[in-house]
Amino acid sequence: MDKDLILLGHGSGGKLSHQLLDELIIPTLSGIPVSGQNDAAVVEHDGGRLAFTTDSYVVDPIFFPGGNIGDLAVNGTVNDLAMVGATPLFISVGLIMEEGFSRKELAAILVSMREAADLAGVRIVTGDTKVVPRGKVDRIYINTSGVGIFEHGLRIDGCGARVGDKVLINGTIGDHGVAVLSAREGLELESGMKSDSAALNGLVAEILKEGDAVHVLRDPTRGGVATTLKEIAVQSRVTIKLSEAELPFKSAVKGVCAILGLDPLHVANEGKFLAIVSPEAADLVLERMRNHPLGADAAVIGEVTEASAGRVQIETEVGGLRGVDMLAGEQLPRIC
Amino acid sequence: MDKDLILLGHGSGGKLSHQLLDELIIPTLSGIPVSGQNDAAVVEHDGGRLAFTTDSYVVDPIFFPGGNIGDLAVNGTVNDLAMVGATPLFISVGLIMEEGFSRKELAAILVSMREAADLAGVRIVTGDTKVVPRGKVDRIYINTSGVGIFEHGLRIDGCGARVGDKVLINGTIGDHGVAVLSAREGLELESGMKSDSAALNGLVAEILKEGDAVHVLRDPTRGGVATTLKEIAVQSRVTIKLSEAELPFKSAVKGVCAILGLDPLHVANEGKFLAIVSPEAADLVLERMRNHPLGADAAVIGEVTEASAGRVQIETEVGGLRGVDMLAGEQLPRIC
Numbered sequence: 086m087d088k089d090l091i092l093l094g095h096g097s098g099g100k101l102s103h104q105l106l107d108e109l110i111i112p113t114l115s116g117i118p119v120s121g122q123n124d125a126a127v128v129e130h131d132g133g134r135l136a137f138t139t140d141s142y143v144v145d146p147i148f149f150p151g152g153n154i155g156d157l158a159v160n161g162t163v164n165d166l167a168m169v170g171a172t173p174l175f176i177s178v179g180l181i182m183e184e185g186f187s188r189k190e191l192a193a194i195l196v197s198m199r200e201a202a203d204l205a206g207v208r209i210v211t212g213d214t215k216v217v218p219r220g221k222v223d224r225i226y227i228n229t230s231g232v233g234i235f236e237h238g239l240r241i242d243g244c245g246a247r248v249g250d251k252v253l254i255n256g257t258i259g260d261h262g263v264a265v266l267s268a269r270e271g272l273e274l275e276s277g278m279k280s281d282s283a284a285l286n287g288l289v290a291e292i293l294k295e296g297d298a299v300h301v302l303r304d305p306t307r308g309g310v311a312t313t314l315k316e317i318a319v320q321s322r323v324t325i326k327l328s329e330a331e332l333p334f335k336s337a338v339k340g341v342c343a344i345l346g347l348d349p350l351h352v353a354n355e356g357k358f359l360a361i362v363s364p365e366a367a368d369l370v371l372e373r374m375r376n377h378p379l380g381a382d383a384a385v386i387g388e389v390t391e392a393s394a395g396r397v398q399i400e401t402e403v404g405g406l407r408g409v410d411m412l413a414g415e416q417l418p419r420i421c
Numbered sequence: 422m423d424k425d426l427i428l429l430g431h432g433s434g435g436k437l438s439h440q441l442l443d444e445l446i447i448p449t450l451s452g453i454p455v456s457g458q459n460d461a462a463v464v465e466h467d468g469g470r471l472a473f474t475t476d477s478y479v480v481d482p483i484f485f486p487g488g489n490i491g492d493l494a495v496n497g498t499v500n501d502l503a504m505v506g507a508t509p510l511f512i513s514v515g516l517i518m519e520e521g522f523s524r525k526e527l528a529a530i531l532v533s534m535r536e537a538a539d540l541a542g543v544r545i546v547t548g549d550t551k552v553v554p555r556g557k558v559d560r561i562y563i564n565t566s567g568v569g570i571f572e573h574g575l576r577i578d579g580c581g582a583r584v585g586d587k588v589l590i591n592g593t594i595g596d597h598g599v600a601v602l603s604a605r606e607g608l609e610l611e612s613g614m615k616s617d618s619a620a621l622n623g624l625v626a627e628i629l630k631e632g633d634a635v636h637v638l639r640d641p642t643r644g645g646v647a648t649t650l651k652e653i654a655v656q657s658r659v660t661i662k663l664s665e666a667e668l669p670f671k672s673a674v675k676g677v678c679a680i681l682g683l684d685p686l687h688v689a690n691e692g693k694f695l696a697i698v699s700p701e702a703a704d705l706v707l708e709r710m711r712n713h714p715l716g717a718d719a720a721v722i723g724e725v726t727e728a729s730a731g732r733v734q735i736e737t738e739v740g741g742l743r744g745v746d747m748l749a750g751e752q753l754p755r756i757c
Binding site for chain 1: 430431433442447449475476510516523528532535538548551566
């Protein structure tokens with residue numbers, strides 16, 4: 086019976102999401118193979134390339150430490166374009182609101198969207214507004230889609246990881262998920278955590294100065310670092326080994342995750358990205374990251390060790406080796 | 422108090438929608454003036470032009486005579502691109518589903534989306550899937566965004582209507598709204614109405630062979646023919662006069678509207694468009710419409726009579742003249 090129904094886990098970004106996407110949604114809508122699935126579509130037209138992406142935001146609560154559903158939506162779509170190496174240019178906004186939603190809260194959300202767009206250097210150029218009767222949506226959901234262009238000939242996608250490559254991240258892991266969860270549970274003050282929600286296109290442009298040394302970029306949102314690396318490992322047919330000692334965490338994230346029994350590697354980020362780069366360029370990319378305000382805590386956290394069917398391992402601080410998998414089921418519904 | 426809250430009417434597509442858009446949403450997000458507001462944004466990049474649009478679909482019921490939320494979404498976005506004269510190419514799909522939604526219904530919706538895309542000659546290239554807890558959305562809402570290109574140098578927008586121009590429509594008015602309403606009220610069998618949901622890009626390409634004789638194109642969805650013509654009248658600063666005797670209606674639409682006290686000119690269409698064309702070309706455009714399967718019932722329904730602040734009038738069958746205005750409040754929530 087259950088297999089005939091959509092479950093919360095189908096929206097987790099983890100294993101169940103991938104099953105639904107790979108078995109039903111993608112084959113039916115587009116037929117794009119797993120190897121071609123990236124944060125944004127790269128479409129060719131008239132000799133040029135465009136990037137195009139979409140995301141719906143259903144985060145709860147809609148205001149949380151470090152942001153709200155509006156700037157989260159703009160940043161998320163900007164980031165999806167940046168992760169294929171595109172320069173984000175144009176954003177669309179689709180609002181679905183509940184009858185009785187506060188106009189003042191709407192205004193605050195819209196102001197944040199505009200500010201986020203200005204900061205990221207993109208323009209909101211088109212939109213749509215729907216209102217449904219009370220109880221038919223939870224306050225407000227926002228869809229943002231985005232279009233970007235390419236200012237270089239690089240091909241950056243999930244298939245590009247090669248044995249020997251280094252795995253970098255631009256800062257601490259799990260901040261967004263823990264901030265939203267803390268707000269939801271009334272723990273903001275205890276945790277002091279803020280979402281890391283930010284537009285990453287500026288930082289990405291910086292590291293793309295290393296050219297084709299940058300093989301893969303992906304932002305570990307729903308499903309977290311573990312799920313994202315597993316996706317890349319599968320697409321590139323390699324094994325990725327993380328070094329536990331090198332993983333950057335804020336202590337509050339470790340604390341909240343320990344209390345709630347969460348694996349921080351499965352917790353969503355909204356201002357972080359993983360970069361898989363050639364070993365020769367790793368130090369230069371790391372330096373470029375650290376010289377940028379959004380990369381101060383950047384670290385090399387692992388490497389691509391061998392060709393395989395797609396595996397992620399973690400070398401623990403005591404020297405053991407354990408497997409890392411996608412998020413199974415649903416850990417934190419409505420985290421973005 | 423009420424003025425601080427979002428009302429159902431703010432999503433009607435009519436007067437309240439325009440107020441919310443013009444006072445809050447558009448100034449905050451983009452600053453695009455009323456004169457520049459069309460069904461899709463036309464953005465210039467690198468010497469070329471792109472069209473970009475977004476729409477969220479919250480129709481209730483999700484399956485109705487003549488279509489479902491899926492093909493409605495694809496057709497709607499294709500049409501928004503066609504209405505600025507663009508050739509639609511790429512579509513994104515954002516799904517928001519309720520926990521417990523039927524996988525079988527999802528599959529049926531996705532199949533319809535793919536079929537609609539194939540029929541319109543567009544590709545679904547990117548997507549996003551969210552699942553929210555039961556009761557946080559009503560079954561399924563779908564956002565589709567779209568990107569199109571221009572294969573000509575024509576500028577088609579709401580400002581283009583000129584005194585003397587003729588107003589054409591490609592077929593009968595109000596079919597979609599009456600079909601959905603009938604399904605909602607259990608009147609399908611009595612009314613026998615089907616939605617007119619269809620992709621209009623093929624027919625638009627046909628009439629664009631008349632070149633710059635085609636001044637304005639717009640599809641009268643939410644808010645209906647009256648609201649859409651009022652928008653155009655305001656943008657072009659003209660008076661548009663409709664001839665009641667020439668308005669094409671199916672008798673079931675007139676019947677249902679009479680029983681329910683609806684003005685069919687405020688009822689949504691999903692496979693119709695208004696074309697405002699130069700008087701010399703009106704007969705040729707009408708002929709091109711009638712030679713196309715989606716234009717068999719096309720008619721010249723009015724003309725642009727004078728310069729004004731933006732007025733729509735209707736000449737009644739008994740020879741009177743009355744004003745036509747945008748839909749005020751909300752007539753049929755969740756019609757698309």
